[in-house]
Amino acid sequence: MIYEMKLQPEYYNYILNGTKRMEIRLNDEKRKLIKVGDTIKFLKEPDLNESFKAKVVELLYYNNFDELFDDYDISILADKSMTKEELKKILEKFYTKEKQAKYGVIGIRIEVL
Numbered sequence: 559m560i561y562e563m564k565l566q567p568e569y570y571n572y573i574l575n576g577t578k579r580m581e582i583r584l585n586d587e588k589r590k591l592i593k594v595g596d597t598i599k600f601l602k603e604p605d606l607n608e609s610f611k612a613k614v615v616e617l618l619y620y621n622n623f624d625e626l627f628d629d630y631d632i633s634i635l636a637d638k639s640m641t642k643e644e645l646k647k648i649l650e651k652f653y654t655k656e657k658q659a660k661y662g663v664i665g666i667r668i669e670v671l
Contacts, residue, residue, distance in 0.1 A: 560597045560611075561588075569636065570602040573670065574610060577637040582626065584653045585619060585664040592617065592666065616667035622658040623649055626665050 563581065565573070572578035581598070583589050592598075594614055602608040620626040627635070627642045636645050653663070 559591070559593070560599060561592060562599045562601060564601050564603050564606065566603050570600060570608070572637045573600065573612070573668070575637075576670075577633060579634050579667060579669075580618075580630065581666040581668060582623070582635060582649060583664055583666065584657055585662040586657075589664050589666075592664075597671070598666070598668065611671045612668035613671055614666055615669050616665075618665035618667065620663050620665065622655070623653075623663055626663055630665070 563583075569578060573581075581600075592614060594617060596614045597611050598614060599609055599611050618626065618629075620629075623646050627646065632638055632640055632642050632645065635642070
């Protein structure tokens with residue numbers, strides 16, 4: 559199966575540069591469908607004119623971002639130029655603590671194709 563996800567330019571580039579090897583999302587209805595071996599087509603915001611594909615190699619389930627961040631270094635989650643706190647603040651703009659409690663979060667380990 560092939561899924562599409564939009565990425566802000568800096569995170570799009572982190573994946574292409576090889577620093578970000580895990581996409582972090584809310585484990586909502588759309589993400590619950592993703593399986594190991596599936597393909598994700600990442601589209602670069604805002605124009606969505608650039609894209610690349612990545613293979614899902616592992617799915618990691620957590621109750622919230624804090625738990626996921628305890629297990630992984632920032633160099634896998636984004637880029638070592640950021641701190642975990644900075645990344646968490648950005649993620650919580652999109653995914654509130656209430657939504658995290660309702661759905662949980664997912665770490666999608668990927669390999670660029």
